[in-house]
Amino acid sequence: MNAYIKHYLISVQDKLNYRIDFLFKFFTIFLHLYASVTIWYAIATANSSSLDETMIADIIKYMILASITTNLMIFCTPEREIARRIRTGEIARDLIYPISLPITLIFKGLGFATANLISMYIPGFILLSIIYKPAWNLNLINIAGLLIGILLGYFIFVLITLQIEMISFWWIENWYMHYIKHAVFNFLSGTLVPLWFYPEWLYKILNWLPFKNIVYIPLGFYLNRISLEQFCIQMALSIFWIILLAGVTFVIWKAGVKKVVIQGG
Numbered sequence: 285m286n287a288y289i290k291h292y293l294i295s296v297q298d299k300l301n302y303r304i305d306f307l308f309k310f311f312t313i314f315l316h317l318y319a320s321v322t323i324w325y326a327i328a329t330a331n332s333s334s335l336d337e338t339m340i341a342d343i344i345k346y347m348i349l350a351s352i353t354t355n356l357m358i359f360c361t362p363e364r365e366i367a368r369r370i371r372t373g374e375i376a377r378d379l380i381y382p383i384s385l386p387i388t389l390i391f392k393g394l395g396f397a398t399a400n401l402i403s404m405y406i407p408g409f410i411l412l413s414i415i416y417k418p419a420w421n422l423n424l425i426n427i428a429g430l431l432i433g434i435l436l437g438y439f440i441f442v443l444i445t446l447q448i449e450m451i452s453f454w455w456i457e458n459w460y461m462h463y464i465k466h467a468v469f470n471f472l473s474g475t476l477v478p479l480w481f482y483p484e485w486l487y488k489i490l491n492w493l494p495f496k497n498i499v500y501i502p503l504g505f506y507l508n509r510i511s512l513e514q515f516c517i518q519m520a521l522s523i524f525w526i527i528l529l530a531g532v533t534f535v536i537w538k539a540g541v542k543k544v545v546i547q548g549g
Contacts (some may be wrong), residue, residue, distance in 0.1 A: 295395025362389040367452035370412035433502025436522040444528035453540030474500030494525040
């Protein structure tokens with residue numbers, strides 16, 4: 285465990301060391317966050333006659349949090365890392381080490397997320413709050429639920445990402461699968477549109493998939509659109525999905541490693 289924590293701390297330090305790089309990234313990411321929120325702000329205010337003030341306020345708060353959460357997950361998840369190591373042959377060295385590469389990548393991703401949260405997303409959140417002046421919910425239970433839900437959602441997202449990465453053991457040029465993953469994730473997790481706007485039949489389908497638990501459920505609970513009882517049930521489902529996805533990831537990883545050992549790559 286100490287080795288994984290060391291990778292986590294190194295990742296945090298690496299991200300915080302490059303200040304010039306940070307300035308450019310902060311500017312780029314903030315523009316992306318601002319654009320995402322502004323579009324929905326314009327839509328909500330243009331339909332103010334059919335939407336009450338509470339709904340408009342919830343939409344703005346939801347999109348601020350959804351934009352930050354989505355960017356944090358996508359840009360802090362180790363995409364194409366395993367594929368790169370397979371392509372360069374580094375994977376052979378990684379397999380010699382007495383630590384698990386997938387777990388190492390998860391801890392590195394958490395390190396990147398921590399550093400980016402401190403240096404970019406919290407300042408971005410403050411700026412967006414100054415611009416739009418939303419009345420944030422300060423209830424500690426809602427805040428704790430939001431943070432726990434996002435953390436569990438991150439593990440779901442990163443496990444799906446690792447599974448796509450491991451396809452590289454058999455099919456190295458699989459980069460386009462990440463674009464498909466992003467499209468599916470954005471549509472089904474509630475990143476682009478709050479799921480309370482989705483038709484009931486589609487929401488019922490989403491109940492059988494893990495995507496809504498990544499973004500919508502934590503944010504919906506924070507905004508009091510999901511009851512505490514429903515939230516606890518959904519968190520139990522998130523843990524179920526994490527266990528299931530971790531098991532599938534383990535099986536794929538072992539099969540990929542076996543291919544490398546037997547066939548030499």
